Amino acid sequence: MGQEDFMNKAEDVADQFLRVTKQYLPHLARLCLISTFLEDGIRMWFQWNEQRDYIEATWNCGYFLATCFVLLNLIGQLGGCVLILSRNFVQYACFGLFGIIALQTIAYSILWDLKFLMRNLALGGGLLLLLAESRSEGKSMFAGVPSMGESSPKQYMQLGGRVLLVLMFMTLLHFDSSFFSILQNIVGTALIILVAIGFKTKLAALTLVVWLMAINVYFNAFWTIPAYKPMHDFLKYDFFQTTSVIGGLLLVVALGPGGVSMDEKKKEW
Numbered sequence: 001m002g003q004e005d006f007m008n009k010a011e012d013v014a015d016q017f018l019r020v021t022k023q024y025l026p027h028l029a030r031l032c033l034i035s036t037f038l039e040d041g042i043r044m045w046f047q048w049n050e051q052r053d054y055i056e057a058t059w060n061c062g063y064f065l066a067t068c069f070v071l072l073n074l075i076g077q078l079g080g081c082v083l084i085l086s087r088n089f090v091q092y093a094c095f096g097l098f099g100i101i102a103l104q105t106i107a108y109s110i111l112w113d114l115k116f117l118m119r120n121l122a123l124g125g126g127l128l129l130l131l132a133e134s135r136s137e138g139k140s141m142f143a144g145v146p147s148m149g150e151s152s153p154k155q156y157m158q159l160g161g162r163v164l165l166v167l168m169f170m171t172l173l174h175f176d177s178s179f180f181s182i183l184q185n186i187v188g189t190a191l192i193i194l195v196a197i198g199f200k201t202k203l204a205a206l207t208l209v210v211w212l213m214a215i216n217v218y219f220n221a222f223w224t225i226p227a228y229k230p231m232h233d234f235l236k237y238d239f240f241q242t243t244s245v246i247g248g249l250l251l252v253v254a255l256g257p258g259g260v261s262m263d264e265k266k267k268e269w
Contacts, residue, residue, distance in 0.1 A: 007200075014203045018253065026133070026254040027085070032247025033126045034081045037097055039240045041077030044070055055107060069107060076100045090134040094127045101127075119241060122167045126248045129165070133251060165248045166196045172212075172242055184215065195252060205249045212249075216242040 018025065044051055048070060056066035076096055083093035101120050110116045169192045174181040188211060194204035220242060222235035 011203050014206050025250060029247050029250035029254050030084055032243050033251055034084055035243045036123060036240045037077040038081045041074050044074040091131060094131050097127055118167055125165050126244055129248055129251045166192050169245055202253050205253045209246050209249050212242055212246050
């Protein structure tokens with residue numbers, strides 16, 4: 001009984017937090033979720049020559065086509081992020097970012113690298129959540145899990161997004177024998193499974209958000225490493241990948257019970 005009371009109080013705290021942040025949470029969720037695309041688009045600008053030379057050397061496609069590739073990545077990712085954040089043509093922006101993921105998967109030979117392939121597939125899951133959030137129809141007894149006999153495209157997009165969100169989280173696991181890594185994996189996996197099946201979704205997702213934020217700042221502090229060192233780029237990549245997972249979790253919470261966006265629910269609150 002004591003455990004049940006604790007869970008109920010924890011859920012009440014989560015509900016109160018969502019009421020206070022209802023106007024800001026969906027925007028923060030979108031920003032975190034697309035942060036990987038935003039960072040990569042900016043990197044295309046600052047590493048223009050390196051990216052162009054890499055594509056030209058790898059594919060022997062010539063200066064012009066290599067330049068077009070980098071330009072397409074830059075405009076496609078930054079433009080898609082701006083549209084998503086401004087809530088204009090969100091579906092078109094998501095489809096454009098799907099295209100960028102597919103293009104990069106081929107261009108950078110990610111198809112043959114399981115870890116990076118999983119991360120790209122998981123980013124697609126985040127875009128599915130954004131697509132689901134941009135739709136208004138469909139409700140479910142469980143948060144984001146289709147009910148019996150229900151065939152709403154939004155519900156299945158949201159469920160698919162959650163499944164791929166689990167895949168994205170799996171890429172953050174650390175497979176070593178240290179106590180903290182084992183604890184991190186067990187706690188994180190238990191919470192992400194609760195989010196995926198729609199059980200205690202708000203509480204599980206918010207707990208995992210706090211957990212991942214603390215781990216991200218501690219382990220992926222790329223700003224403490226000089227920019228010329230390779231570790232800077234590795235940590236930066238992991239930092240924004242983790243931030244995208246956090247964004248996906250926040251978006252799951254923002255979609256609310258039955259997959260209805262907080263933007264749509266805030267009048268009821």
